[in-house]
Amino acid sequence: MRDSMKILDALVRDQKVAPDWVEALRRVDPTIDGKVDLCLTKLSGSGPYLPTEGAIWRAFEVPLADVRVLILGQDPYPNPCHAVGLSFSTGPNGPIPASLRNIYVELREFGYEPPNHGDLSAWSQQGVMLLNRALTLPLNPLARPRRHVGWWAPIVTAAAKAIALEAEDRPIAALLWGVPAHGMRRYLEPSVKVFAASHPAPRSLARSAGSEEPFRRSAPFARVNNWLTQRDPPAIEIDWKLVN
Numbered sequence: 001m002r003d004s005m006k007i008l009d010a011l012v013r014d015q016k017v018a019p020d021w022v023e024a025l026r027r028v029d030p031t032i033d034g035k036v037d038l039c040l041t042k043l044s045g046s047g048p049y050l051p052t053e054g055a056i057w058r059a060f061e062v063p064l065a066d067v068r069v070l071i072l073g074q075d076p077y078p079n080p081c082h083a084v085g086l087s088f089s090t091g092p093n094g095p096i097p098a099s100l101r102n103i104y105v106e107l108r109e110f111g112y113e114p115p116n117h118g119d120l121s122a123w124s125q126q127g128v129m130l131l132n133r134a135l136t137l138p139l140n141p142l143a144r145p146r147r148h149v150g151w152w153a154p155i156v157t158a159a160a161k162a163i164a165l166e167a168e169d170r171p172i173a174a175l176l177w178g179v180p181a182h183g184m185r186r187y188l189e190p191s192v193k194v195f196a197a198s199h200p201a202p203r204s205l206a207r208s209a210g211s212e213e214p215f216r217r218s219a220p221f222a223r224v225n226n227w228l229t230q231r232d233p234p235a236i237e238i239d240w241k242l243v244n
Helices: 004-013 019-028 032-044 098-110 145-166 220-229
Strands: 069-073 128-132 173-177 193-197
Touching: 004 019, 004 032, 019 032, 019 145, 032 145, 098 220, 128 145, 173 220, 193 220
Parallel strands: 069 128, 069 173, 173 193
Antiparallel strands: none
16 A cells, blocks of 8 residues: 655655755645545546656646645646646647637737747746645546546645635735636635636637636636735736747
8 A cells, every 4th residue: 555644755856846846835724735635536447548657746836835826727638738737737849729829818808928838837937826626636537527626625625725825914816717726725715816707618718617717708817916916915917928
């Protein structure tokens, strides 16, 4: 049996998870090591999945102490060329899926010309955590992706609670797009400022999501920066520019 108490520590050793995340996850959920062990055990017996093993924990490479904005997605892209371990992002040479194209429309409205690639890692370098509710997705399109969401739920919930605890001392915002992401606000509020809208996927882009506004024309980047700069004292805004 895998020694569950060493999994998170091994991820830190391998530089897959920033060290302060381990302490924070254990603080909000003392049983988190066992939950990580159970999740990875189920994953190892489930067949091929996305992204590659080396990219699964990529969102947690951003130290918790550096997180200023959380962008929460659902699960990895179902295409091996797209899934890179960061929500909504592809790679430096990756294509631009439909949801990301719609995000780029909002970026252009904010005043930045979108790049010709789908790599959002520059946002991560500024403290934007690009996290999915499920860190993996079955490669087989006939498999049940909801199983993966359930396996990862305790870990992502603990991450949200850790961010909320961190936000008691400094401003942190969250962009929650789509009804599944909206369900995480109960773990984030009131200490995290939540901006919620429908998912940027084409089928939901122009529709409201429950009580939340449509993603189209929701001005997410402007609203986050306005909120950050209106804190007392003002926080540094995010430079959302992406270069080619």
